[in-house]
Amino acid sequence: MTKGLRSQVVLAVVVLLGSAVSFADSGEAIYKANCQSCHGATGTPNAGIAKMMNVKPAAEYKTTEKEQIESVKNGKGKMKPFTGKLSDAQIKDVVTYFRTLK
Numbered sequence: 001m002t003k004g005l006r007s008q009v010v011l012a013v014v015v016l017l018g019s020a021v022s023f024a025d026s027g028e029a030i031y032k033a034n035c036q037s038c039h040g041a042t043g044t045p046n047a048g049i050a051k052m053m054n055v056k057p058a059a060e061y062k063t064t065e066k067e068q069i070e071s072v073k074n075g076k077g078k079m080k081p082f083t084g085k086l087s088d089a090q091i092k093d094v095v096t097y098f099r100t101l102k
């Protein structure tokens with residue numbers, strides 16, 4: 001392997017690893033792993049869950065980002081607290097993603 005080729009391979013691996021890590025940490029990935037079961041893939045819960053858990057479509061929550069971060073950290077209604085399960089940074093990212101859902 002020539003030196004130039006080797007550094008290109010190293011670079012490609014670093015780029016791939018970098019994107020894998022950032023996906024695992026992205027708000028969307030955190031949402032799919034932790035929130036989708038109640039809030040639905042697109043932010044709208046299915047009718048049964050909505051009724052049973054008292055969850056509304058994401059866009060209908062008129063609370064501020066700060067209030068929503070608190071709700072996710074400390075829990076609200078039938079939503080359990082995520083403190084300890086997710087870091088503060090992850091909670092902020094996932095709430096940011098939640099707020100983009102319609």
Ligand code: HEC
Binds near residue numbers: 035039067072078094
């Ligand atoms: C066990 C089911 C469940 C899971 C899992 C869940 N939620 Fe909830 N979520 C609820 C329920 C129920 C409510 C409505 C609470 C209420 O108003 O009584 C709610 C409300 C919310 C609200 C609105 C809170 C407010 O203050 O207006 C946000 C934002 C939210 N969830 C985000 C998330 C995020 C982000 C996750 C994943 C990290 C998540 N939820 C996971 C059930 C869940």
